[in-house]
Amino acid sequence: MSPTLNFIKKHWLTLGLLVGSVVGVSWIVTHNRPPGSMTVIEAQGMDMTTMKPPVGVMPVSLETVRWMSLNGGSSFPATISAFTDEEVTARIPGRISRILVYPGDQVAAGQLLATLDAPEYDAQLRKAQATSGAKAAEVVSAERMIAHHKNILAGSKASVNAAQAARDKAQTDVEAADIELQKSKDELAGAKAAKEERLAEVTYADKELVREKQLYSKGAISLDELQTSQRDRDAAAARVQSAEAAVQSSNQSVRIADKRLTAARQTVVQADAQIAAANADAAQAQEGIAQAHADANAKRFESSAASAEAAGASVFVDYRKLTALASGVVAERVVSPGTAVAAGQVVLRLKSVGQVRVQADVPQAFAASVRAGTAVRIVTDSTERKAHISSVFPSVDPQTRTFRVEALVSDSSGSLKPGMFARLELEGSGVRGLAVRSAAVQSDDNGKFVWLAVQRKGTGKTDWTCTMHPQVSRPGPGKCPICGMDLVPREKGGPLVAHRQPVTVSKEAGDYTVIVTGLKDGDKIVWKGFESLIEGTSIQDSSQALTPTPPSGEQVPGMDMPSEGGASRATQPAQGPATQQPATSDYTCPMHTGVSCDRPGKCPKCGMDLVKRDTPK
Numbered sequence: 001m002s003p004t005l006n007f008i009k010k011h012w013l014t015l016g017l018l019v020g021s022v023v024g025v026s027w028i029v030t031h032n033r034p035p036g037s038m039t040v041i042e043a044q045g046m047d048m049t050t051m052k053p054p055v056g057v058m059p060v061s062l063e064t065v066r067w068m069s070l071n072g073g074s075s076f077p078a079t080i081s082a083f084t085d086e087e088v089t090a091r092i093p094g095r096i097s098r099i100l101v102y103p104g105d106q107v108a109a110g111q112l113l114a115t116l117d118a119p120e121y122d123a124q125l126r127k128a129q130a131t132s133g134a135k136a137a138e139v140v141s142a143e144r145m146i147a148h149h150k151n152i153l154a155g156s157k158a159s160v161n162a163a164q165a166a167r168d169k170a171q172t173d174v175e176a177a178d179i180e181l182q183k184s185k186d187e188l189a190g191a192k193a194a195k196e197e198r199l200a201e202v203t204y205a206d207k208e209l210v211r212e213k214q215l216y217s218k219g220a221i222s223l224d225e226l227q228t229s230q231r232d233r234d235a236a237a238a239r240v241q242s243a244e245a246a247v248q249s250s251n252q253s254v255r256i257a258d259k260r261l262t263a264a265r266q267t268v269v270q271a272d273a274q275i276a277a278a279n280a281d282a283a284q285a286q287e288g289i290a291q292a293h294a295d296a297n298a299k300r301f302e303s304s305a306a307s308a309e310a311a312g313a314s315v316f317v318d319y320r321k322l323t324a325l326a327s328g329v330v331a332e333r334v335v336s337p338g339t340a341v342a343a344g345q346v347v348l349r350l351k352s353v354g355q356v357r358v359q360a361d362v363p364q365a366f367a368a369s370v371r372a373g374t375a376v377r378i379v380t381d382s383t384e385r386k387a388h389i390s391s392v393f394p395s396v397d398p399q400t401r402t403f404r405v406e407a408l409v410s411d412s413s414g415s416l417k418p419g420m421f422a423r424l425e426l427e428g429s430g431v432r433g434l435a436v437r438s439a440a441v442q443s444d445d446n447g448k449f450v451w452l453a454v455q456r457k458g459t460g461k462t463d464w465t466c467t468m469h470p471q472v473s474r475p476g477p478g479k480c481p482i483c484g485m486d487l488v489p490r491e492k493g494g495p496l497v498a499h500r501q502p503v504t505v506s507k508e509a510g511d512y513t514v515i516v517t518g519l520k521d522g523d524k525i526v527w528k529g530f531e532s533l534i535e536g537t538s539i540q541d542s543s544q545a546l547t548p549t550p551p552s553g554e555q556v557p558g559m560d561m562p563s564e565g566g567a568s569r570a571t572q573p574a575q576g577p578a579t580q581q582p583a584t585s586d587y588t589c590p591m592h593t594g595v596s597c598d599r600p601g602k603c604p605k606c607g608m609d610l611v612k613r614d615t616p617k
Contacts, residue, residue, distance in 0.1 A: 061528035082351035094118035135303035142296035153285030159278035167271030173264035181257030188250030195243035205233035440527035
């Protein structure tokens with residue numbers, strides 16, 4: 001027996017269950033799938049690019065073409081940017097301990113935004129402050145040393161002055177002693193001369209006394225005359241003694257004067273020595289002052305360096321506080337509290353939006369007419385501001401041949417947000433012409449065109465087709481032979497159809513564009529809801545509530561629209577045109593947003609349930 005038969009014999013039950021499952025699933029998918037659904041193979045085989053929605057009554061917004069006076073300026077796309085962008089970065093590594101603001105918060109210049117936990121910088125600051133204090137104390141000590149040496153110098157100078165005064169006095173004493181010595185010597189010489197004179201007198205007296213005695217003995221003279229001679233001789237002897245005493249006294253005075261002169265000369269020598277010593281002390285004090293000044297300067301430099309280091313450490317400590325450089329709005333919080341950050345890492349992003357920059361790229365053809373001060377309008381979806389060109393960039397982009405202009409606009413209300421799209425309109429002279437909304441003008445490879453609402457032409461006959469397979473055509477309702485979906489009419493009633501009308505445009509001013517050729521006054525064009533239009537699509541102005549009604553009372557498959565009585569309108573006879581009511585809220589198809597009804601129902605194009613779409617009242 002072959003291996004295959006052996007395998008089948010062993011696993012016949014499993015194989016049978018598997019074949020039965022495949023057959024059952026195939027039958028269920030083929031016969032019980034929902035209408036309109038496709039098999040996987042059909043879905044993969046479909047070419048979605050060739051599919052177009054079936055032509056039906058499409059609710060659109062129409063506008064009448066008319067002559068208008070428009071601003072003659074040109075309009076260019078613009079971008080709104082913040083006046084300044086600030087990135088709040090960590091200047092030292094640490095851990096984010098607090099973030100005090102949140103995106104959207106207004107902040108002022110210098111406001112504390114976040115704090116870092118970095119205790120090592122506190123320790124460095126304390127160390128630097130202690131070093132700075134010690135160096136400052138050394139400066140004080142050096143300055144005291146300068147004062148000490150200055151005191152020594154002052155004392156030395158005083159000693160020099162005192163020694164000089166003493167020397168001057170001693171020199172005076174020397175001169176006085178010398179004069180006194182000379183005087184004493186002169187007196188001594190006089191005393192000696194007087195003594196010699198007295199001695200001569202004594203000698204004469206002695207001789208006279210001897211002669212008188214001889215005369216007396218001879219009786220030649222009287223006793224009185226002898227006694228008188230005796231007295232004269234005694235007086236002369238006494239005068240000799242007196243002269244001797246004077247000589248002795250003069251000798252003593254000479255010796256004394258000589259000693260005084262010697263003492264005075266010694267005093268002069270001592271005074272000179274004291275002056276030299278005092279001068280030496282003064283010179284040493286001068287050197288001490290110079291050295292003390294040098295030491296003090298060195299200490300001052302060291303103290304300044306220590307103070308600078310302490311100031312730097314204090315600055316690093318202050319870096320733990322993250323503040324705003326300028327007022328603005330918090331745009332982004334990059335990190336969260338507790339995050340460890342490195343130096344230079346962004347923590348917050350701020351934008352200054354009290355004044356915003358509006359920048360636009362202008363073609364080089366405007367280079368001669370656009371300059372600083374040119375009046376412009378800044379138009380957004382919700383605002384319109386007048387402004388002036390504040391800056392014209394100096395170069396033209398070689399790729400686009402445009403140059404950039406910028407206008408500064410004050411925005412205290414915050415309605416102009418950075419990143420918004422705007423239009424920058426150059427104000428110029430007014431222009432009058434046929435104008436349509438700029439939104440209605442479309443472009444393709446063949447140029448610009450609009451969808452023109454024209455009266456229907458032809459018989460209005462319809463065929464029935466599938467929304468998923470438009471190549472299917474049947475004379476009446478039924479099922480699609482390909483996917484089983486309900487067929488829908490290819491053409492429905494309505495007086496207006498969409499026509500693709502080529503146009504030539506001129507200037508664009510605000511929301512309107514001037515039409516040169518292709519339209520005439522009074523034409524109606526589609527400016528909203530044209531996304532799914534093709535040539536010949538039946539359209540109806542969305543200002544009229546659209547209530548689809550099959551032509552000739554025929555029921556449209558999938559149109560199960562309940563009436564006020566509870567029965568579906570699709571099962572009732574047609575009652576005429578749809579009632580026109582202003583819609584404050586309408587219903588639309590999720591797949592075909594151009595469909596609009598004033599009540600729930602089915603989409604006339606694909607049969608999906610309509611959903612409620614709120615619109616402004």
